[in-house]
Amino acid sequence: MLQILVLLFGISLLFMSVTNMLNTLIRILAFQGLMLFAITILSSTQLNWLSFAFIALETLIFKALVIPWFLSDTIRHNAINREVEAYVSNFFSLALMSLIFIGSFALAIFSGQHSDKLFPVEFGIAFAAIIKGLFIIMANKKLITHLIGYLVMENGIFLLSIAVGGELPMVISIGISLDLLLLVLVAVLFIKRIKSGFELTESLDEEGEEC
Amino acid sequence: MLVFALFLYPLFAAFLSLVIQQKRKIDILVILHALLHFGLGAHAFIRRGSLGQMDDLGLFIFLITSLVYLAAAFYRWGEINEGTLRRYRIHSIVLMLFIASMDAACLVKDLGLIWIFVEATTLSSAILITYDNSKASLQAAWKYIFICSVGIALAFVGLLLLVLAQGSHASLHLAKIDISQLSAFWLKLSFIFIMVGFGTKIGLAPLHFWKPDAYNAAAPALCALLSGALMNTALLPILRVDKIMRAAGLGALAQDVYLLMGFISVFVATIYIVKRPNLKRILAYSSIENVGLIMICFGLGGSAIYAGYLHILGHSLIKAALFLLAGNIIRFFGEKAYGKLPGLLQKHKFTGWVWLLGLFMLLGFPPSPLFVSKFLIFGELMGRGMYPQLILLVLLFASLAYAIFKSSFQMFKQDDTAEKERLSHTAFLSPAVLLAIAIILSIWLPVFD
Numbered sequence: 001m002l003q004i005l006v007l008l009f010g011i012s013l014l015f016m017s018v019t020n021m022l023n024t025l026i027r028i029l030a031f032q033g034l035m036l037f038a039i040t041i042l043s044s045t046q047l048n049w050l051s052f053a054f055i056a057l058e059t060l061i062f063k064a065l066v067i068p069w070f071l072s073d074t075i076r077h078n079a080i081n082r083e084v085e086a087y088v089s090n091f092f093s094l095a096l097m098s099l100i101f102i103g104s105f106a107l108a109i110f111s112g113q114h115s116d117k118l119f120p121v122e123f124g125i126a127f128a129a130i131i132k133g134l135f136i137i138m139a140n141k142k143l144i145t146h147l148i149g150y151l152v153m154e155n156g157i158f159l160l161s162i163a164v165g166g167e168l169p170m171v172i173s174i175g176i177s178l179d180l181l182l183l184v185l186v187a188v189l190f191i192k193r194i195k196s197g198f199e200l201t202e203s204l205d206e207e208g209e210e211c
Numbered sequence: 212m213l214v215f216a217l218f219l220y221p222l223f224a225a226f227l228s229l230v231i232q233q234k235r236k237i238d239i240l241v242i243l244h245a246l247l248h249f250g251l252g253a254h255a256f257i258r259r260g261s262l263g264q265m266d267d268l269g270l271f272i273f274l275i276t277s278l279v280y281l282a283a284a285f286y287r288w289g290e291i292n293e294g295t296l297r298r299y300r301i302h303s304i305v306l307m308l309f310i311a312s313m314d315a316a317c318l319v320k321d322l323g324l325i326w327i328f329v330e331a332t333t334l335s336s337a338i339l340i341t342y343d344n345s346k347a348s349l350q351a352a353w354k355y356i357f358i359c360s361v362g363i364a365l366a367f368v369g370l371l372l373l374v375l376a377q378g379s380h381a382s383l384h385l386a387k388i389d390i391s392q393l394s395a396f397w398l399k400l401s402f403i404f405i406m407v408g409f410g411t412k413i414g415l416a417p418l419h420f421w422k423p424d425a426y427n428a429a430a431p432a433l434c435a436l437l438s439g440a441l442m443n444t445a446l447l448p449i450l451r452v453d454k455i456m457r458a459a460g461l462g463a464l465a466q467d468v469y470l471l472m473g474f475i476s477v478f479v480a481t482i483y484i485v486k487r488p489n490l491k492r493i494l495a496y497s498s499i500e501n502v503g504l505i506m507i508c509f510g511l512g513g514s515a516i517y518a519g520y521l522h523i524l525g526h527s528l529i530k531a532a533l534f535l536l537a538g539n540i541i542r543f544f545g546e547k548a549y550g551k552l553p554g555l556l557q558k559h560k561f562t563g564w565v566w567l568l569g570l571f572m573l574l575g576f577p578p579s580p581l582f583v584s585k586f587l588i589f590g591e592l593m594g595r596g597m598y599p600q601l602i603l604l605v606l607l608f609a610s611l612a613y614a615i616f617k618s619s620f621q622m623f624k625q626d627d628t629a630e631k632e633r634l635s636h637t638a639f640l641s642p643a644v645l646l647a648i649a650i651i652l653s654i655w656l657p658v659f660d
Contacts, residue, residue: 160371171370181360184334
């Protein structure tokens with residue numbers, strides 16, 4: 001069952017590569033949040049009940065409900081164009097995602113020789129999600145898409161921490177604090193309504209414009 | 212016991228500042244915090260072990276933070292602040308919490324906890340950057356927090372891989388990591404992620420993009436702390452993991468990575484310094500250059516390790532002083548572009564001369580600790596026969612010195628319309644004291660165990 005959920009999470013990453021609409025991306029994020037919630041419940045044996053309850057609830061409320069809602073509302077209120085407007089085509093994105101999967105699974109299978117505690121499917125998909133998140137950040141100009149990329153990356157990290165958590169359950173709780181950063185980023189975008197997009201690599205002038 | 216004071220005081224001051232109705236009194240709370248910080252640091256220096264489990268490396272970073280914070284706190288006293296009381300109150304509370312987060316990162320030995328405290332410094336410093344609530348500062352803070360969040364997330368992946376590297380009985384506590392059980396493959400991968408992650412936070416190229424904007428938008432005292440204290444705190448986990456790498460026999464790989472990232476940083480910073488004639492941005496790019504040099508020191512090893520620690524110390528003091536002085540200059544002129552700042556000596560002679568001295572020291576001219584560290588770097592490069600790297604570094608230093616002096620000398624042009632400006636004593640003496648300490652340390656060189 002756990003493996004099926006992880007595979008569904010992996011398929012959602014492929015879906016992200018072929019969609020052009022921000023709202024679809026946000027729905028996929030909510031779906032990923034639900035998958036992670038279910039995965040947390042099935043992995044509950046690694047955690048004590050208090051940590052388990054906190055992490056499961058946080059995952060459900062935060063990743064599956066609150067953040068997707070915030071992002072949808074920001075798009076509505078800031079009148080952001082609903083298209084993703086990526087620098088690369090869907091075909092390129094999908095091809096790259098496939099390569100990321102191949103690379104991640106190769107790493108997971110190869111590295112399985114170094115750690116008998118590692119589950120290649122979890123590790124491969126988690127690692128692929130982290131790389132995919134980075135790719136979304138680099139391949140898009142909109143701040144909202146950067147945030148979506150960060151969230152995908154964070155979902156991958158959460159999955160990885162669940163996979164690794166058998167060795168040291170504390171890391172799952174530590175990793176949850178990444179959501180705090182995300183919350184601040186979303187809150188600034190939501191409340192302050194800053195410009196919808198700028199290059200992360202370009203300097204800003206005294207008025208906040210790229211120079 | 213003393214260690215509790217470090218964390219209880221900010222909480223106590225935060226509650227107290229909620230009922231205080233004057234900015235001056237809030238400033239006093241911050242100064243008292245800085246004095247307490249410095250006092251505890253000095254006490255721990257004399258009586259090792261008085262600050263809990265803080266080791267020598269942690270204490271080294273803590274003491275640098277103490278000096279920079281003290282100067283920044285007194286500098287704030289001399290600043291004219293036009294923000295509302297409520298905003299100033301929040302700013303002061305967050306400032307103390309920001310310092311407490313850095314202290315905690317110096318204190319703990321668990322990489323997971325260090326990671327959490329470094330994350331806390333990102334959150335608190337982002338709030339401090341947005342103090343003036345302008346569009347530019349908000350966007351700079353967003354960029355800062357976003358890029359650093361990505362870096363911090365990658366560093367966390369590195370920690371997860373470090374757990375994986377240990378197999379059963381894994382721990383992130385430095386004393387509990389069993390080096391003999393580490394898988395070399397996972398440790399290498401973990402190190403790369405930790406290096407890239409925390410490297411983003413210290414502003415190593417090519418992950419430095421947040422730095423010029425954040426420094427440009429931040430207030431002078433905060434710039435001093437970001438450059439003189441936070442950068443070192445973010446370097447701390449890298450230095451901690453470096454020890455694991457060396458103990459596991461993977462020091463050579465770590466050194467290669469340091470050298471690569473170090474040279475890229477120095478190169479990129481030089482290019483941008485030549486391109487950007489803006490007071491604060493030049494200092495920001497210079498921080499990228501200097502952190503690159505620090506990485507080169509640790510990459511070279513041998514006597515350059517000493518140079519690395521000396522460079523951390525010297526750069527923190529000098530750069531913090533220059534950021535504070537830059538705050539004075541911007542206050543005189545209301546501008547940051549070099550071309551619009553003529554007649555500095557007519558406006559405020561002391562600030563002008565100290566600024567010039569600081570620039571000389573930053574570029575590594577004696578009497579500066581950076582002169583000694585750069586001398587040792589050159590010596591190590593020559594000793595290892597790394598002549599192409601040596602020539603590259605000399606060329607980059609020459610270009611950098613040319614660009615900085617070319618821009619800075621415009622400030623010393625005569626301007627008949629310039630009028631003399633008045634400054635609070637703490638606003639120009641605080642940076643001068645930092646430079647004086649740096650000069651003393653270049654003559655009586657510190658010994659690092």
